[in-house]
Structure formats: C-alpha cells, structure tokens
Amino acid sequence: xxxxxxxxxxxxxxxxxxxxxxxxxxxxxxxxxxxxxxxxxxxxxxxxxxxxxxxxxxxxxxxxxxxxxxxxxxxxxxxxxxxxxxxxxxxxxxxxxxxxxxxxxxxxxxxxxxxxxxxxxxxxxxxxxxxxxxxxxxxxxxxxxxxxxxxxxxxxxxxxxxxxxxxxxxxxxxxxxxxxxxxxxxxxxxxxxxxxxxxxxxxxxxxxxxxxxxxxxxxxxxxxxxxxxxxxxxxxxxxxxxxxxxxxxxxxxxxxxxxxxxxxxxxxxxxxxxxxxxxxxxxxxxxxxxxxxxxxxxxxxxxxxxxxxxxxxxxxxxxxxxxxxxxxxxxxxxxxxxxxxxxxxxxx
Amino acid sequence: xxxxxxxxxxxxxxxxxxxxxxxxxxxxxxxxxxxxxxxxxxxxxxxxxxxxxxxxxxxxxxxxxxxxxxxxxxxxxxxxxxxxxxxxxxxxxxxxxxxxxxxxxxxxxxxxxxxxxxxxxxxxxxxxxxxxxxxxxxxxxxxxxxxxxxxxxxxxxxxxxxxxxxxxxxxxxxxxxxxxxxxxxxxxxxxxxxxxxxxxxxxxxxxxxxxxxxxxxxxxxxxxxxxxxxxxxxxxxxxxxxxxxxxxxxxxxxxxxxxxxxxxxxxxxxxxxxxxxxxxxxxxxxxxxxxxxxxxxxxxxxxxxxxxxxxxxxxxxxxxxxxxxxxxxxxxxxxxxxxxxxxxxxxxxxxxxxxxxxxxxxxxxxxxxxxxxxxxxxxxxxxxxxxxxxxxxxxxxxxxxxxxxxxxxxxxxxxxxxxxxxxxxxxxxxxxxxxxxxxxxxxxxxxxxxxxxxxxxxxxxxxxxxxxxxxxxxxxxxxxxxxxxxxxxxxxxxxxxxxxxxxxxxxxxxxxxxxxxxxxxxxxxxxxxxxxxxxxxxxxxxxxxxxxxxxxxxxxxxxxxxxxxxxxxxxxxxxxxxxxxxxxx
Numbered sequence: 001x002x003x004x005x006x007x008x009x010x011x012x013x014x015x016x017x018x019x020x021x022x023x024x025x026x027x028x029x030x031x032x033x034x035x036x037x038x039x040x041x042x043x044x045x046x047x048x049x050x051x052x053x054x055x056x057x058x059x060x061x062x063x064x065x066x067x068x069x070x071x072x073x074x075x076x077x078x079x080x081x082x083x084x085x086x087x088x089x090x091x092x093x094x095x096x097x098x099x100x101x102x103x104x105x106x107x108x109x110x111x112x113x114x115x116x117x118x119x120x121x122x123x124x125x126x127x128x129x130x131x132x133x134x135x136x137x138x139x140x141x142x143x144x145x146x147x148x149x150x151x152x153x154x155x156x157x158x159x160x161x162x163x164x165x166x167x168x169x170x171x172x173x174x175x176x177x178x179x180x181x182x183x184x185x186x187x188x189x190x191x192x193x194x195x196x197x198x199x200x201x202x203x204x205x206x207x208x209x210x211x212x213x214x215x216x217x218x219x220x221x222x223x224x225x226x227x228x229x230x231x232x233x234x235x236x237x238x239x240x241x242x243x244x245x246x247x248x249x250x251x252x253x254x255x256x257x258x259x260x261x262x263x264x265x266x267x268x269x270x271x272x273x274x275x276x277x278x279x280x281x282x283x284x285x286x287x288x289x290x291x292x293x294x295x296x297x298x299x300x301x302x303x304x305x306x307x308x309x310x311x312x313x314x315x316x317x318x319x320x321x322x323x324x325x326x327x328x329x330x331x332x333x334x335x336x337x338x339x340x341x342x343x344x345x346x347x348x
Numbered sequence: 349x350x351x352x353x354x355x356x357x358x359x360x361x362x363x364x365x366x367x368x369x370x371x372x373x374x375x376x377x378x379x380x381x382x383x384x385x386x387x388x389x390x391x392x393x394x395x396x397x398x399x400x401x402x403x404x405x406x407x408x409x410x411x412x413x414x415x416x417x418x419x420x421x422x423x424x425x426x427x428x429x430x431x432x433x434x435x436x437x438x439x440x441x442x443x444x445x446x447x448x449x450x451x452x453x454x455x456x457x458x459x460x461x462x463x464x465x466x467x468x469x470x471x472x473x474x475x476x477x478x479x480x481x482x483x484x485x486x487x488x489x490x491x492x493x494x495x496x497x498x499x500x501x502x503x504x505x506x507x508x509x510x511x512x513x514x515x516x517x518x519x520x521x522x523x524x525x526x527x528x529x530x531x532x533x534x535x536x537x538x539x540x541x542x543x544x545x546x547x548x549x550x551x552x553x554x555x556x557x558x559x560x561x562x563x564x565x566x567x568x569x570x571x572x573x574x575x576x577x578x579x580x581x582x583x584x585x586x587x588x589x590x591x592x593x594x595x596x597x598x599x600x601x602x603x604x605x606x607x608x609x610x611x612x613x614x615x616x617x618x619x620x621x622x623x624x625x626x627x628x629x630x631x632x633x634x635x636x637x638x639x640x641x642x643x644x645x646x647x648x649x650x651x652x653x654x655x656x657x658x659x660x661x662x663x664x665x666x667x668x669x670x671x672x673x674x675x676x677x678x679x680x681x682x683x684x685x686x687x688x689x690x691x692x693x694x695x696x697x698x699x700x701x702x703x704x705x706x707x708x709x710x711x712x713x714x715x716x717x718x719x720x721x722x723x724x725x726x727x728x729x730x731x732x733x734x735x736x737x738x739x740x741x742x743x744x745x746x747x748x749x750x751x752x753x754x755x756x757x758x759x760x761x762x763x764x765x766x767x768x769x770x771x772x773x774x775x776x777x778x779x780x781x782x783x784x785x786x787x788x789x790x791x792x793x794x795x796x797x798x799x800x801x802x803x804x805x806x807x808x809x810x811x812x813x814x815x816x817x818x819x820x821x822x823x824x825x826x827x828x829x830x831x832x833x834x835x836x837x838x839x840x841x842x843x844x845x846x847x848x849x850x851x852x853x854x855x856x857x858x859x860x861x862x863x864x865x866x867x868x869x870x871x872x873x874x875x876x877x878x879x880x881x882x883x884x885x886x887x888x889x890x891x892x893x894x895x896x897x898x899x900x901x902x903x904x905x906x907x908x909x910x911x912x913x914x915x916x917x918x919x920x921x922x923x924x925x926x927x928x929x930x931x932x933x
Contacts, residue, residue, distance in 0.1 A: 002388050002405045004705070005395075023532070046496065049530065051489040107522065109488070150702050215694035234698035235691075263701070264365075264393045264666070285395070298703040300710055321714045322933065323707065323766035342707045 001289040005346040006148045006296065008242050008306075010249070011280040014146045014272050016125050016258070019137035022046070024119070030132045034123035034140060036158045036256065041137045044116040050097055055108025057094040058086040062108030069105070076101050083110060124156055125256045125272050144274040145250055147243055149209075151234070152259025152269030155227040158185070159206030161247065161255040161273065165189035168244035171236060172210060174199035181205050185255045185271075187247050191236040192217070197224065207257040209247065209271060211304060212237030227259035229269045232304035240296055241333060242306040242347055247271075283348045295330055299343040306347055307332035355805050357383075357434040359410070359418070360797040361403050361601065362612060363390055365443035365642040365663070366705040367760060368399075370406035371797045372414065372434070373812055380808040382817060384413040385792050389705065390443050392595060399441070400597035424604045437605045438800045442612035442640060444595050446471040446660030447587045448500040450537070452478045452491070452520045454507035459543065462567040462574050463506040465735055466542070469580030470587045470611060471643060471660045475500050478523070480507075480516045488523040495527025499535045501590055503528075504579070505551070508544030510569045517543055521551050528558045538586065542567045542579040562586075576735070580656070587611065607804050612638070613658045615799030616758065617647045622802060622813070623754060624649035631741050632753040637725060637779070638796065639761035641704045642666040644724050646732040650742060650750070657732035659724075664761030665704035668720050669697045671727060682913055683719035683777065685924035688712060707764060714766065718774045721761055725778030744881070745828060748909055751783045751883055756818065758790035768899035769931030772821050773859075776905055782828050783883020786896055787821035794818070820866055822898030825854075826905040829880035829887065833857035837880045837906055841873040854904040859930040862904075864897035871895075872902070900931065 024043025028034060054069070055062045068084040071077060077096040084094040096112060104111035127142030162184040164176040172188025174195040181203050188196070188210040194217070200208060207227040212235045221228050231239050239247070256272040289309065296306045311329040317338050318324045327340035355375075362369040368391075372384040386409040391402035404419070411418050417432040418424060425433025449472050453460035456479055467474060475498040478491045495503060503524055507517045528536050536559040541551045548563050555561050564578040592598065592609045602609060620636035627634065630651065638645040642663040648655040661667045672680065677690050696716050700706070708714040736750065743750035757763070757775055765771045771789060794817045802809035831837055838854040845868055854860045864870055872895050878888035895902055907927075914920040 002402075004389060046530070049489075049493075051492065051526070053488070104526075111526070151698075215691060215698055218698070233695075233702055235695035264704075266394055268394065299699075299706045299708070300713060302709075303699070319709050319766070321708050321711055321766045323764075325707065340707060340709070342705055343703075343709060345703075 001341055003344055003346050005348050007283055008147050008347050010145050010246055012146050012283055013280050014144055015139055015141045017139050018121055020121055023135040026132055028129050030129050032129045034129060035126050036124055038123045039120050040123045041121040043119050045119050047116050048114040050112050052083060052110040052112055054084045054094045054110055058084060058092045060086060065108040071102050073102050073105055126274055142274045143277040143280040147271040149229040149231050149269035151230040152261040153221040153228045154260050156258045157207045157227050158256045159183045161185050161251050161253055163187045163251050169238040172196045177203050179203060185257050190238040211239035227257045229257055229259045237304045240304045240306040294347040295344045296347055297339050297343060298345055302337060305332045310336055355435045358436045358801055359434040360438045360800055362797050363399050363441045363443050364640055366390055368402040368406050369793050370410050372410055379811045384410045386410055392443050398597035399595050400600045403601060426604055438607050439601045439605055440610045440612045440615045440796055440800045441592050444591045446473045447591060448473055448475050450476045450498055450500045450503045452503055452505045454480050454516055456481050459506040459568045463504050466567055466576045466579035468657045468731060470584045470658050473660045491523035492527035495524055496530045499531055500537045502538040502540050502586060504540045506543045506567050509571055510545045510566050512544055514547055517547055521554050525555050525558055610800050612796045613645045615796040616645055617654050617656050618799035618802045619795045620647040620649050621654050632751045633742055635752045636756040639664055639759035644728040646728050648736055650736060650738050655736050659728045662724055662727060664720055665700045669701055679723055680719045683722050684715050685921050685928060721774040722778040749780060749782050752781055752785055754786040754788050756788045758795045763791055767932055768821055772900050773927060773931045780909055780911055782826050782909055785824050787824055788818040789821045791819045820896050820898035822900035822903055823895040824903045824905055825882055827876055827880040827882045828909050830908055831856040837877045839875045843871040845869060854906040856906050858906050859927050860904045862902045864901040866898050868897035869894055
C-alpha cells in the first residue's frame with residue numbers, strides 16, 4: 001500500500017533548498033560551511049512603478065507632450081520634481097509622484113520606476129553548501145532532527161527550542177510566555193489564542209510551534225513577523241505524540257523554523273535541529289506498509305494521533321458513515337482503532 | 349487499420365489530482381471487457397514530483413490482481429509479448445496546475461463574459477480581470493501592474509465587436525504591453541487576441557516584439573452573437589503544451605504510449621457525446637458531471653453538439669474555501685442536517701485542502717462533504733448553462749434545467765460517497781433535474797478512460813460501455829409544479845417484468861423511492877396532477893414509459909422545482925434528515 005508521508009525523524013540527512021524569488025547572485029561556493037545568519041544569495045525585487053499620464057494632466061494631445069517635458073528617459077527624479085509644464089504662471093504642471101528613474105515615454109505618458117530594493121537570502125540552517133543553483137540559490141545540508149509541519153505563516157527564523165506546555169493537548173496560554181523566551185522557538189500545544197499571540201509578540205519570541213490554530217485566527221497570523229508552524233491541522237488539535245516527544249527531547253537546542261507553505265504542499269513548513277553528527281538514518285519512502293509501521297491519522301475523530309499498525313485486515317471494514325473501506329488497525333498508545341488507508345499517512 | 353486489428357489489450361492511466369486510476373481493457377472473444385481496475389496516490393506534487401512513480405505503483409497493482417507481467421526492467425512491455433505486456437497504453441491527465449489567465453476586455457457582461465466561458469473549455473484559473481468598465485480614465489498603471497504581478501501563463505484580450513471600438517481595446521493592449529515588458533522574457537505571458545478583428549494587425553505589431561501573440565476569431569463578433577470555439581480550442585492547445593506535456597515524469601509515459609496525451613475533461617466529453625448518439629433522442633440532452641478533488645467538469649450535449657465547461661479550483665477539496673470567502677458559509681450551512689458551527693465548518697474546509705485524499709469517518713463530516721458537492725455542482729452549472737443552445741422542446745421552463753436523459757455522474761467527489769442514496773441526493777439537490785432522467789453512476793471511474801480509448805479504438809469503448817460499466821442509479825421522475833405539502837401530484841402503475849403490479853402515489857414535498865433492481869425494467873403508467881408536468885409534453889399529460897432499474901430503483905423527486913428549503917433552521921434540518929432517510933440513510 002502506497003501512502004503519503006511526513007518526516008518526523010530524530011537524526012537524518014537534512015537538505016534545505018534556499019532559492020531566490022527571482023534570478024540573482026549566489027554568494028557562496030559549493031562545499032562552503034555556512035551559518036544560519038550568513039548571506040548565501042541576493043537579488044533585487046521587482047521595482048514599483050507608476051505611469052504618469054502627462055497628456056491628461058496637462059490637457060495636451062499626446063503628440064505635443066514631448067515639447068513640454070522637463071526630464072529625459074534615464075533621468076533620476078525625486079518626489080515632486082517637475083516632469084512637464086504647460087504655459088507660464090498659473091499654467092499646468094506634472095510632478096513625479098515618488099522618487100525614481102524615468103524609464104520610458106510613449107503616447108503622452110512617462111514610466112517612472114522606484115529605486116530597486118535588494119532581497120537578501122541567508123543560509124537559515126547551519127551546514128555545508130551541497131549544491132549551488134546558479135543565479136537561483138543553494139542547497140544546504142546537515143545531519144539532525146527533522147519534522148515536517150502542515151501549515152505555516154510564511155516566515156522563517158531560528159532560536160533555542162523551549163517548551164511552554166507540559167502536554168501536547170494543552171493549548172498555549174499567555175501566562176506561559178515570559179521574558180526568558182525572547183528569541184526562542186516556543187512549542188505550544190493544541191492551539192493558541194489572540195492573547196497568547198499578543199504576549200508572544202511582547203516577549204519577542206523567535207517562533208511558535210502548535211498542533212492547530214482556530215480558522216478565525218489564520219488570516220491574522222500572516223501579519224506576525226515571527227514564524228508560526230502548525231504540525232497537525234486547522235482547529236484546536238494536540239501536537240501528535242510522536243512529534244511532541246521528539247520536541248521535548250530536543251528542548252534547549254538551536255532550532256531552525258521555516259513556516260513557508262504553498263498550496264498542495266509545493267512548499268512544506270519544517271523544523272530542523274542540526275546535530276554534530278556525520279551520519280543519520282536515511283528516510284526510506286518506498287518501504288512497504290506492514291504491521292509495526294508508524295502512521296498518523298489525518299481525519300476526525302483521530303486527527304493528529306500517531307500510532308503503529310497492529311493488523312492489516314484482508315476485508316474492508318464499515319465506518320460510522322456506512323462506507324466499507326480497506327484500512328488498518330492502528331495501536332494509538334494502547335487504544336486500537338480502525339482507520340481507512342485514505343486517512344493515514346506514514347511517519348518516516 | 350493495422351493498429352485497430354492489433355489492439356487486444358489496452359492499459360489506461362487516468363492521473364487525477366489525488367488519485368491515479370489504472371484500468372486494463374481486454375478483448376474477450378468479440379467484445380472488450382474490463383479485466384482490472386486499481387487506484388493509487390497521484391505523485392505529481394511534492395515530495396515525488398514525478399507522475400510516473402504513481403503510475404508504476406498502479407501497474408504493479410494491476411500485475412498483482414491479474415497475475416500477469418506488464419513491466420520488464422522498469423518499462424511497460426509494448427506491444428504484448430505472449431501473455432506479458434499490453435498492446436496499447438493511454439494516458440489522461442487532470443491533476444496538474446490549471447492554466448493561469450488574466451482576462452482583459454471592455455464590458456463585463458458582454459465580451460468578458462464570453463472570454464470567461466471560453467476559458468472554462470479546459471482547466472484554467474482566472475487570476476484577474478482587467479476592464480475599462482466603471483473607470484472614467486484608463487487605469488493603465490493598475491492594469492500593467494496586474495500583468496506584471498500575476499505573470500500569468502496567458503492574457504486573453506477581447507473586446508469590441510468586429511469593426512467596432514478600437515481605442516479602448518488599444519489602451520488595454522498598451523497596458524498589457526507595458527506589464528509584459530516589465531517581466532523577464534521567460535516569464536512573459538502569451539497574448540491571445542480574440543477581439544475586434546479590425547485590430548489584429550495593430551495588436552500583433554504592438555505585442556509581437558515582446559511575446560508570442562496568437563490571434564483567433566472574435567468571441568463576440570456582434571452584440572448578439574457569441575463565437576467561443578476558436579478561442580476555446582486555442583486555450584485547450586496551450587494547456588496541452590504548457591501543462592500536460594511538461595508534467596514531470598510524463599515524458600517517460602509518453603514514450604510507452606503511441607497515442608497523444610489527453611486531458612481528462614476532453615476524454616470525458618467524448619463519452620457524453622457518445623451517449624447522446626447512442627440514445628439518439630433529439631428531444632433530450634445528455635449531461636455528464638465529473639467532480640474531482642480540484643475541479644468540476646460539466647459536459648452537456650444537445651442536438652449532437654458538445655458544450656464543455658471545466659471549473660479549475662472548484663473541486664471537492666481544492667476550491668470550496670475560496671468559494672466560501674466569496675459567497676459565505678450560509679450556502680453550505682443550509683444543506684446541513686445538524687447544527688455545525690462556522691468554526692467547525694471552516695476548519696473542515698481548511699483540513700480538506702491539507703489532506704485532499706481523505707474520506708469522512710464521522711457523519712457530521714459526511715454531511716459537510718455532501719453540502720460541498722451540492723454547491724460545487726450549482727456553482728459550475730451557473731456558469732455552464734447559459735451557453736447551452738437548447739431547443740424550446742427540450743427546455744420548456746425558464747430558469748430550470750432542460751430535459752436530460754441520461755445524466756452521467758463521475759468523479760471521486762461523488763462516487764466515493766458511502767451510499768448510492770447519498771450520491772443521488774447530492775446530485776438531485778445540486779442539479780435539480782426535471783422530467784424523466786436515467787442516472788448513471790461511474791462507480792469504477794471508467795468514463796474518462798473510455799473516452800480516451802474511443803479516440804483510438806471506438807469499438808472497444810462502445811462495447812465496454814454497453815456492458816454495464818456505468819452502473820445505473822435508477823430512473824428519477826421530477827415533476828414540475830407547485831402544491832401544498834402532502835398533496836398527491838402523481839399516480840403511477842408500475843408493471844414489473846415478472847408480471848407483478850404496484851399502484852402508487854407521489855406526494856408533494858416528498859422524495860419517494862420504489863424498488864426496481866439493477867438490470868430490471870418496468871413499464872410505468874404516469875398520471876400527473878393537472879398542475880404538474882412530468883416531462884411528457886405539458887402539465888397534466890400522462891403516458892406510459894419504460895424505465896430502467898438501478899441501485900436506487902424508481903425515484904420520484906416530488907419536492908418541486910426550483911427546490912425550496914425552509915428558512916427556519918430547525919424545520920430545514922428536520923427536512924434534510926428526512927430526505928437522507930428517504931434515500932436510505
């Protein structure tokens with residue numbers, strides 16, 4: 001049986017691609033050792049631009065605008081610079097709406113481009129540059145713990161891992177966040193609320209990891225400048241026991257948190273904890289599903305629970321909905337439940 | 349002709365967004381039959397990013413089912429070598445990123461509406477619409493920014509009837525040129541021009557130096573005429589070139605196959621066309637709906653003409669969230685037979701997107717899933733229906749569906765519902781058919797695959813279809829009219845094959861089901877109330893018809909058309925529970 005999977009692994013080879021949003025310059029050679037804060041590539045963002053319709057502003061036919069221009073293509077201008085005039089005193093004037101460079105003229109209009117803004121890309125994860133993608137970025141490799149999440153607020157950061165809850169089912173509460181968590185990647189539990197988010201901002205945490213988040217809060221999370229990663233799904237959902245146990249073991253270590261997320265998991269958020277190791281277990285994605293395989297339930301009522309397959313029945317089993325489906329009996333910490341294959345993923 | 353004779357076995361891979369279906373069709377004596385069918389996870393998206401991985405898994409499962417060897421050294425054996433391999437391999441695809449378009453035009457209800465319809469001919473998503481309408485001056489900056497920021501695959505520029513408006517169309521073209529020039533050459537969108545024919549050379553001159561320009565007939569050559577086919581065909585061709593042929597791993601599959609790649613929607617359309625010709629019923633249309641994880645396809649055929657309508661980003665998993673942002677949760681909540689909070693509903697939709705291949709395990713989640721099916725069907729029909737050119741004898745009532753027989757129901761969104769009754773109820777509520785309709789359920793998801801086979805081996809497709817591969821759900825009679833709840837609106841005498849008879853009545857507001865097993869036929873005498881039309885010509889007109897049995901039997905949907913749900917929440921939920929009970933829970 002061929003199932004989707006998530007990596008939740010205490011020691012494996014971690015390869016992280018660091019790519020620029022558009023073509024630019026790679027600053028490090030292949031094989032170089034890099035630190036989290038180190039710049040590995042840079043580019044310029046697409047500049048903002050504006051069209052100044054001089055003909056309309058001066059009430060002139062487009063053909064006559066050229067004579068009225070006071071600037072040339074290629075010239076740098078500041079906000080308010082006179083671009084063109086018509087008449088003498090009391091006549092009409094066209095001014096630059098922002099600082100920039102005149103990059104084009106046609107049909108009585110000027111094209112004004114704002115100064116380019118540099119985009120810098122850091123390594124994020126300490127390690128070795130395993131591959132250089134010319135003009136695009138690099139792949140950084142190291143060994144350590146790696147955990148894939150399911151959703152993130154498209155921010156990234158790093159810091160020391162700290163737990164703010166004792167058990168995975170406890171939601172993160174504001175009172176649990178104090179000044180000692182400044183810059184830390186904080187593990188919450190089953191969810192968070194507006195109060196805990198405000199406190200996390202106040203305490204300047206480096207990032208948050210929770211099992212789930214209320215759908216009402218999701219649009220707000222993009223506004224926070226620290227990464228927030230969800231391990232299970234949307235709603236109040238405890239962090240799965242396998243992930244929580246690993247995070248508890250990793251507490252106190254320098255941790256990388258990437259909450260970049262793309263629809264259909266074109267980009268998946270992750271937690272990476274580099275270790276001083278030169279080898280690790282290879283994640284085998286093609287091993288057949290068998291009794292003893294570690295799995296996670298993806299759908300209510302067991303969403304987020306991890307367990308091991310205890311039996312693979314030959315027959316289809318009827319669910320509460322009336323559907324008869326193939327699946328597996330899974331031992332969730334001593335409690336055995338049937339889960340259809342469609343609602344399972346492997347934990348590797 | 350040689351190919352025609354040599355094809356004894358055909359393997360078909362149907363790669364959807366979530367599932368890859370694999371079917372093995374073989375000639376047994378003079379007919380083609382399905383030998384094996386399997387379904388595995390699609391591997392187009394990360395972490396695999398290689399569609400062939402899933403296809404290989406599926407072929408291995410077919411090998412296990414049939415105890416035959418199809419692969420040799422990691423490659424499919426083609427042509428057949430003794431009992432190993434197959435004679436033909438066909439690949440159809442839908443699980444790819446839709447084509448991203450920006451539409452540019454003058455009037456939203458005219459040329460831009462036509463552009464939107466042309467775009468629904470295949471898997472597309474409209475990122476933005478730039479239009480002159482509503483603004484005194486042309487916002488060239490905003491238009492150009494839209495092109496630059498979205499960097500779509502293509503811009504479809506329409507507007508102006510042939511020989512009509514020039515300047516506003518050229519203003520749009522100017523802004524598109526500017527936006528395009530601000531993109532790197534490999535990011536620039538194709539420009540598809542389907543507007544005022546008089547401007548073709550000016551548009552080509554303006555944009556030809558910046559990007560590739562394709563010119564086709566005006567989608568609105570005159571105010572009262574719409575001409576979609578050329579623009580639609582061009583968009584389909586671009587989808588094929590820019591998407592299907594560039595799917596990672598598809599190159600290897602193409603090497604195994606002697607036949608061109610096909611989109612699932614195109615293949616599905618062929619089956620709907622075939623059904624229309626098979627039925628040979630000029631006073632009825634044929635409808636096919638395919639509700640997948642990421643798209644809804646509506647294929648209608650009237651008078652031999654196919655009307656394709658594909659709605660990318662409107663599937664059972666991907667799409668409902670964006671749809672809810674636009675239309676609100678109320679439209680989904682009205683279909684729920686128990687109270688479910690907005691918070692729960694939203695969480696469900698988010699999680700459905702995160703795990704698109706999952707199935708409901710709890711009843712409350714099943715109810716939400718059925719509500720999504722109903723609304724996705726309704727949303728797709730709202731766009732698809734206006735272009736159906738239906739004769740007055742097929743569509744007697746404005747704002748209601750024309751007469752359709754059969755309706756073919758396909759796609760995991762519906763066929764994976766736990767019971768046939770649930771599938772039927774969701775479809776009846778989503779489509780609101782009228783008159784007499786046979787419902788066919790594509791349980792084994794074979795319809796698109798057979799459409800693909802029809803292109804290379806029409807006889808194989810036809811003989812496989814005739815062997816009940818499409819499972820009849822039953823015959824549904826949906827009388828048109830209004831009455832008070834409980835009033836008798838239809839009397840029927842059902843004469844079964846074995847000679848037994850049943851006299852029954854249908855009451856307004858009810859969903860009535862009478863047994864008629866798959867494979868059975870019955871003769872039914874219908875006598876509707878004088879204010880009700882059952883599709884036999886006019887209100888009150890009765891008659892005798894032959895009906896097909898099915899998983900549900902003979903169903904009378906006496907709930908009225910259009911369907912009205914009580915505004916009172918408790919009453920509505922009670923009614924919805926009763927309807928679910930009526931169709932078997």
